[in-house]
Amino acid sequence: MTNIYQLNQLCFAYANKQALSLENLQIEEGKITALIGANGSGKSTLLNILAFLASPSQGEILFRNQSVNKRDLIQYRRRVGFLAQKPFMLAGSAYDNIDFALKIHNQLQRPEKILKVLKQLDISHCIHQQAKLLSGGELQKVALARILVLAPEVLLLDEPFSYLDQSSAQALELFLQSYTRKTGKTLIFSTHDRLQGFALADHVVALADGMEVMTPLINVFHGEIKQHQFHSGSLCIQLPEAISKGRHASINPQDIVLSTTALESSMRNHFLGRVIMIAEEMGVVRVNVDTGVIFKVLITYQALDELKIKLGEQVWVNFKSNSVVVF
The missing domain is CATH 2.40.50.100 (RNA polymerase II/Efflux pump adaptor protein, barrel-sandwich hybrid domain)
Structure with missing residues (x-):
């Protein structure tokens, strides 16, 4: 087993209020990991840290066995793809949005890569549509295509199924499983649907009050x-x-x-x-x-x-x- 992330004695606080406290968390490379827990449990905070968008108040992050320093965060951000719960679309078409991501990373053969990723996600019909006018499911897929076209080492998704209807959510589940199986890439996603996370993922990280608990947080009674x-x-x-x-x-x-x-x-x-x-x-x-x-x-x-x-x-x-x- 190879770990792509290892977090040691990690803490994160907002205005002196502790949001995350993880003694030791390992995330395996090439697998699907689900983050589950109630609102405020620390899922989004953890995703931001894994995306190198936030730095812990204390503790250590290892990425591929290399200790991550604050001065190197930009370099690490380029190695991961992060899809926010409500992705932001630039003005222009779906093609323009994906093309822009390739341009700023100085990628060649942009048209071929764009057509390929749109086909993978079954949204080729959206290519010339205005991105901000897409349906919820289509917008989510275009935002995902904008990330996948860069072939990140890790794919991080914050509540990717929240605004999708049942058929769109099922289609995305199947795609993500197929994507990780074919590419060997690492997928980490958060979900409020704990059974969905448990069924879709190889490993589940359950969070309560910012701490990991050794239970899938399903069938919870007080x-x-x-x-x-x-x-x-x-x-x-x-x-x-x-x-x-x-x-x-x-x-x-x-x-x-x-x-x-x-x-x-x-x-x-x-x-x-x-x-x-x-x-x-x-x-x-x-x-x-x-x-x-x-x-x-x-x-x-x-x-x-x-x-x-x-x-x-x-x-x-x-x-x-x-x-x-x-x-």
């Missing part, structure tokens, strides 16, 4: 611990005896086992509920079960076929006590 149980309203989750403090509990969606009958097993948590959603999610199946609270579960197509569950039917949610992360 409550308190009493006698090795986590109580959250009407929900009572059995915990390992070693856990004694924490106000939040989270269960990995892939650690949950669904069954149509009550299971007799070593799993200590069992909840009967009703299936309220079944959807495809990048090669796996997302199932939401309402047990009084909503459990989000990721299963395989084979498991779905074997269970033969349908919307509205009853199903058991089962998981081990050591599958629960408390923080």
